[in-house]
Amino acid sequence: MACPKLFLSCLLLQLMFLFLVPEVAHGQGLKVGFYQKTCPNAEAIVKKVIGQVMSVAPSLSGPLLRMHFHDCFVRGCEGSILLNSSTNQAEKDAPPNLSLRGYQVIDRVKTALEKACPGTVSCADVLAIVARDVVVATGALSYDVETGRRDGNVSSLNEALNNLVPPNANIITLKADFAMRGLSVKDLVVLSGGHTLGTSHCSSFSDRLYNFTGKGDTDPKLDSNYIARLKLKCKPNDQTTLVEMDPGSVRTFDIKYFDLIPKRRGLFTSDAALLDDSETKAYIDLQIKTGGSTFFKDFGVSMVNMGRIGVLIGTAGEVRKVCAKVN
Known part of the structure; x- marks a missing residue:
């Protein structure tokens, strides 16, 4: 909606439109304990299932975390990734989402919730x-x-x-993509x-x-020894092999990722890009210096x-009664 004339009136109309659309950009209406009356054990049920899953399949922690990220960055946090x-034309069929796993875990959680609190x-x-x-x-x-x-x-x-942020994004793209979604440089x-x-x-x-x-060259921002190790695992045009993003710490939530960045061992271009901004670099330096204080x-x-x-x-x-399909 352009406002070449009658700027104030037009601006008011724009603001009214923003409040009328069903998608709420900044989470108004969300609250902690939303299900306290309608399904008081909801979070306990989820925690129990996830505890069982993590005890036998801890490698699903990363994909399940990323599933929430990838959902929120496309159409918002409304479950469309599920x-x-x-015809294989859904979000989960997009190449950036093909490494996501754990949909069966979400189904298991949802089944338990439906049994306790149907349609809630x-x-x-x-x-x-x-x-x-x-x-x-x-x-x-x-x-x-x-x-x-x-659910959408x-x-x-x-x-x-x-809409998903590509792994080869530079710092300008990263900051713009996060800002567009109301997230700060610190959030990034x-x-x-x-x-x-x-x-x-x-x-x-x-x-x-x-x-x-x-020109058949390597990224100068990636450590040469790390490149040699990665080449042993990843041959040209390899579409299937999986590599740990935080080698040796892939199943532990810790700050070792931040240790890798200044050593030029961040796996993605978007990881290395965090050294190209004073605010993101300062945050990484602080976490390394203070042990992730x-x-x-x-987070x-x-x-x-x-x-x-x-x-x-x-x-x-x-x-939704079943997360993989609309009611």
Whole structure:
């Protein structure tokens, strides 16, 4: 909506429009304990299931955490990452999401919740609570999760391709993408710390090993010894091999990811980019110097901030009975 004339009146109309749309950009309407009356044991049920899963499959912690990230950055935190498509055109079918695992865990949690409180807890809230519980199970501090999200009914492969932050993003792109979603530069560096958990396909960083500028070269910002190690695992055009994002610490939530960045051993271009901004670099230096004195608390705060992106509340959307399909 352009406002070449009558600027004030037009601005007021724009503001009215923003308040009328069902997608709430900054999480108004969410609150801690949303299900206190309608499903008082909801979070305890989720915690029990996740505890059982982590005891036998701790490698799912990274993918389950990323599932919440990837959901929120496309259409907002409204569970669209979970929807199936008969033509393989849903968000989960997009190449950046093919390394996500653990959908069966979400289904297991949802089944338990439906048994206790039918039609009450949204799949979007399940993702947020599960993300908290997997990081706590792997060593993070707990934090209160705001709930009250409702589920969307649209999931698009193309939207995932266009909206997920690519692993080769530079610092300008990263800051712009986070700012567009109401997240700060601090949120950017803190949430990047989530790369301490999980793995990535070689294809997400192979250009840094074999063809960084299109001339068959390597990325000068990547440690040469690390390049040699990665080449042993990732051959050119390898689309299937998985590599640990935080080698040796892939199942533990800690600050070792931040130790890797100044050593030029961050796996992605977007990791190395955190050294190109004074604020993100200063945060990394602080965590290294203090042994992560603020990171664990900061991570909870930034996860809550991210969980407010584009949520559906009130009568918008629905509460899915099965997370993989609309009611």
